[in-house]
Amino acid sequence: MQTRTDEIAERIYRLSTCVPDAAPGGFTFNQFLVDADEPLLFHTGARRMFALVSAAVARIVPLARLRWIAFGHVESDECGAMNDFLAAAPHAQVAHGAIGCMVSLNDLCDRPPRSLADGEVIELGGRRIRHIDTPHVPHNWEARLIFEETTKTLFCGDLFTHAGDGPAVTSEDIVGSALAAEAMFHATALSTLTAPTIRRLAALEPQTLAVMHGSSTRTRCGESLLRLADAYEAMIRQ
Numbered sequence: 001m002q003t004r005t006d007e008i009a010e011r012i013y014r015l016s017t018c019v020p021d022a023a024p025g026g027f028t029f030n031q032f033l034v035d036a037d038e039p040l041l042f043h044t045g046a047r048r049m050f051a052l053v054s055a056a057v058a059r060i061v062p063l064a065r066l067r068w069i070a071f072g073h074v075e076s077d078e079c080g081a082m083n084d085f086l087a088a089a090p091h092a093q094v095a096h097g098a099i100g101c102m103v104s105l106n107d108l109c110d111r112p113p114r115s116l117a118d119g120e121v122i123e124l125g126g127r128r129i130r131h132i133d134t135p136h137v138p139h140n141w142e143a144r145l146i147f148e149e150t151t152k153t154l155f156c157g158d159l160f161t162h163a164g165d166g167p168a169v170t171s172e173d174i175v176g177s178a179l180a181a182e183a184m185f186h187a188t189a190l191s192t193l194t195a196p197t198i199r200r201l202a203a204l205e206p207q208t209l210a211v212m213h214g215s216s217t218r219t220r221c222g223e224s225l226l227r228l229a230d231a232y233e234a235m236i237r238q
């Protein structure tokens, strides 16, 4: 396996590793590095991917400079390697929402995490990361996402998950392929919170959607979020 690196927005890098057997056409596991005075990594990848992902990070910023480790929720692809990164990056700290810290991360992290309130911003120096609580969206009580305000990049985590090893950034529609993957994996927790939470993300008017599994996009971002919300609402009604 190889990890491919692409700059998807100014000084925001997508690190992508395709696992061929995980889905028809392969399945990508993507991490995102926000390069700033205080660099932030969103998703660590699984523990077994640490060698690949940390080498890809180190080609952009020395691991000793990594300051923040963030992810959407507690699963191995999101945060499996967080303690390996904490060991390799002595100034790094996990940052997550209050629920995630209370329920899991105060215990799981080898150094204490920083607990964030809904809407709280971390200034990276040149980049601003807003923490957004999204409980149960796409799944897990502690779920959250982040929005980088200067480039208007929404780090979507598992939202828009789709199979295949497409380009780093696509201008093709990603809603149809996301719904096809949803029908295959049933990964999203369908609840009364799903559609309103995704519509709240659309109201941020993102200009880039950084997708954890599949291609990112800079095309029709808000509209795609609204269509995704409508599709989930229709599933819930059924």
Ligand SMILES: [Fe+2]
Residues within 6 Å of the ligand: 073, 075, 139, 158
């Ligand atoms: Fe997930």
Ligand SMILES: [Fe+2]
Residues within 6 Å of the ligand: 077, 078, 157, 158, 212, 213
């Ligand atoms: Fe994921």
